[in-house]
Amino acid sequence: MTRRRERPPLLPVVIAAIAVAAFALPLAGLLWRAPWSSAWDELSSPEALDALRLSLITSLAATAVAIVLGVPLAWVQARVEYRGKAFVRALTTLPMVLPPVVGGVALLLAFGRRGIVGAQLDKQGIQLPFTTAGAIIAEAFVAMPFLVLTLEAAFRTTDRRLEEAARTLGAGRGEVFRRVTLPLVRPSLIAGAVLCWARALGEFGATITFAGNLPKTTQTLPLFVFLKFEGTNTDAAIVLSLVLVLVSLLVVVGLRERWLTTR
Amino acid sequence: MNLDAHVKVIVGEFTLDVELDVAGGRTLAVVGPNGSGKTTLLRTLAGLTPLDEGRISLDGDVLDDPATNIFRAPEARPVAMVFQDHVLFPHLTVLDNVAFGARARGRTKRDARDYAGEWLDRVGLADRASAYPRELSGGQGQRVALARALASDPALLLLDEPLAALDATTRIDVRRDLRRHLSTFDGVRVVVSHDPVDAAVLADDLIVLDHGRIAQAGTPSDITARPRTPWVADLVGTNLYRGTADGNTLHVDGGGSLAAASGVGDGAAFAVVHPRVVALHRAKPEGTPRNVWSGHATSIERVGDRVRVKIDAAPSIVAEITAGAASELELTDGSPLWIAVKATEVDLYLA
Numbered sequence: 001m002t003r004r005r006e007r008p009p010l011l012p013v014v015i016a017a018i019a020v021a022a023f024a025l026p027l028a029g030l031l032w033r034a035p036w037s038s039a040w041d042e043l044s045s046p047e048a049l050d051a052l053r054l055s056l057i058t059s060l061a062a063t064a065v066a067i068v069l070g071v072p073l074a075w076v077q078a079r080v081e082y083r084g085k086a087f088v089r090a091l092t093t094l095p096m097v098l099p100p101v102v103g104g105v106a107l108l109l110a111f112g113r114r115g116i117v118g119a120q121l122d123k124q125g126i127q128l129p130f131t132t133a134g135a136i137i138a139e140a141f142v143a144m145p146f147l148v149l150t151l152e153a154a155f156r157t158t159d160r161r162l163e164e165a166a167r168t169l170g171a172g173r174g175e176v177f178r179r180v181t182l183p184l185v186r187p188s189l190i191a192g193a194v195l196c197w198a199r200a201l202g203e204f205g206a207t208i209t210f211a212g213n214l215p216k217t218t219q220t221l222p223l224f225v226f227l228k229f230e231g232t233n234t235d236a237a238i239v240l241s242l243v244l245v246l247v248s249l250l251v252v253v254g255l256r257e258r259w260l261t262t263r
Numbered sequence: 264m265n266l267d268a269h270v271k272v273i274v275g276e277f278t279l280d281v282e283l284d285v286a287g288g289r290t291l292a293v294v295g296p297n298g299s300g301k302t303t304l305l306r307t308l309a310g311l312t313p314l315d316e317g318r319i320s321l322d323g324d325v326l327d328d329p330a331t332n333i334f335r336a337p338e339a340r341p342v343a344m345v346f347q348d349h350v351l352f353p354h355l356t357v358l359d360n361v362a363f364g365a366r367a368r369g370r371t372k373r374d375a376r377d378y379a380g381e382w383l384d385r386v387g388l389a390d391r392a393s394a395y396p397r398e399l400s401g402g403q404g405q406r407v408a409l410a411r412a413l414a415s416d417p418a419l420l421l422l423d424e425p426l427a428a429l430d431a432t433t434r435i436d437v438r439r440d441l442r443r444h445l446s447t448f449d450g451v452r453v454v455v456s457h458d459p460v461d462a463a464v465l466a467d468d469l470i471v472l473d474h475g476r477i478a479q480a481g482t483p484s485d486i487t488a489r490p491r492t493p494w495v496a497d498l499v500g501t502n503l504y505r506g507t508a509d510g511n512t513l514h515v516d517g518g519g520s521l522a523a524a525s526g527v528g529d530g531a532a533f534a535v536v537h538p539r540v541v542a543l544h545r546a547k548p549e550g551t552p553r554n555v556w557s558g559h560a561t562s563i564e565r566v567g568d569r570v571r572v573k574i575d576a577a578p579s580i581v582a583e584i585t586a587g588a589a590s591e592l593e594l595t596d597g598s599p600l601w602i603a604v605k606a607t608e609v610d611l612y613l614a
Binding site: 159161162164165166167168169170171172175179180183184186 | 336340
């Protein structure tokens with residue numbers, strides 16, 4: 001007897017196809033309208049290069065900030081029992097769902113010249129809004145939860161007995177972290193950092209609200225795309241949009257095994 | 264070299280309260296059913312679980328004493344542990360696993376690797392130095408775990424169920440090797456096992472834990488020959504009876520009595536009857552046996568060329584007879600049977 005597979009029901013398949021189209025059509029539109037002949041000129045214009053360079057610097061710096069602050073945060077959340085842990089988790093996850101522009105407003109109220117922290121900083125001669133440092137802070141604020149959540153799960157699922165074995169072999173807590181825990185969570189650290197970086201690279205709302213749109217200082221790639229699209233040079237906007245699509249695609253494909261499958 | 268410990272740990276409803284005194288060069292095995300506190304005991308000795316009360320000292324050096332607020336962290340104790348399932352570092356090669364302790368205790372990377380190489384050689388795994396733990400067989404993993412522990416130069420070596428992760432065929436070989444390697448280590452050895460046979464092979468002394476307390480202590484042969492807990496008796500496959508001795512007769516708790524060849528005095532006592540000395544009959548036997556009583560077969564189980572028969576009676580008993588004898592008796596579940604045991608085969612001893 002031959003085994004026949006049951007045919008999948010029609011309705012969900014049709015709806016799924018519509019959903020796929022909803023994802024695919026905008027990308028197709030972008031490719032359709034791309035000014036292929038002048039693409040290289042648009043990409044290598046001084047303005048575009050400035051935005052590209054600034055985006056690389058700020059997104060990498062934001063990722064570095066996220067690693068420095070996020071690794072200990074993820075470890076504490078995974079390993080230390082304390083009251084108010086659920087509240088801290090909600091607080092540190094909030095930027096993932098918060099409208100970025102609201103994040104930008106909040107950052108401005110905290111770190112602006114009249115903000116609670118900003119006023120103190122201002123007295124020391126430190127200004128964050130409308131500076132590159134401000135753009136980095138805005139990006140880190142929005143992107144760090146991606147790193148923290150990925151890493152927290154990894155710290156939680158690490159076999160604690162490996163750490164205990166290391167302790168009995170003479171390694172102190174710091175050495176155990178360095179030589180056992182960190183190597184064990186390395187794949188998750190990399191995945192989290194890449195996700196965090198991709199989110200930082202695409203950050204728009206918080207950056208423009210908190211850091212403004214100053215060429216060479218805070219005008220990152222997404223801001224440049226928006227400005228050009230609203231203004232006169234749609235071609236530049238499309239070309240640089242494609243650059244961002246390409247980067248995002250690489251991230252998705254690269255992380256497919258580690259993060260994006262539902263195994 | 265000497266381990267002297269009084270360990271008291273309270274976990275919810277459970278209290279572990281055990282005193283140990285083990286000399287260097289000797290192996291103490293701690294056996295007992297699951298939940299008897301064996302692993303907790305090892306963890307307190309390693310410093311992974313702090314004592315609530317008591318004192319642990321190794322060679323006169325106090326490791327844990329809550330009364331004077333002394334607690335040495337695991338890394339500061341000359342104690343190494345071989346974990347159940349080995350718990351090798353998956354991200355390190357076999358060589359670096361074994362070198363881990365030497366590095367942590369201050370040797371240079373190169374020095375630690377040389378030292379680890381010597382240990383791998385000693386356990387016969389020099390050719391697996393560059394392998395990763397996932398590529399090892401169960402027996403190899405066990406030897407690497409042992410080499411890793413010993414290469415940190417401990418004074419006290421703890422082994423938590425060292426043979427539990429192995430299948431039956433490799434187990435016997437690994438057990439023999441483990442015994443040989445343990446004998447070359449002159450520190451104190453403590454092995455936890457749920458299998459009294461493993462313990463008997465590996466250990467010089469044995470304690471049986473039950474509900475957090477020592478139910479019996481002695482040499483392995485003593486404990487397996489004269490068990491004081493039903494758990495040990497079951498595992499060594501013998502019949503254990505608890506009751507009150509009156510001359511050379513034991514009045515068994517729960518009904519019935521057994522006569523032995525000679526008395527041991529009056530009071531609480533145990534009697535052991537080996538299943539192979541129990542004779543079964545369809546009709547009441549004539550003749551000399553002092554202990555004759557009747558019951559019904561409740562389970563019949565073939566073990567190799569012999570048959571184990573459980574009989575519900577007063578007292579209940581397990582008999583082991585030949586397959587031939589079993590077919591002559593036409594045994595089925597519920598068969599009425601007569602049981603006969605010679606008084607000389609009843610081993611009576613005071614509790």
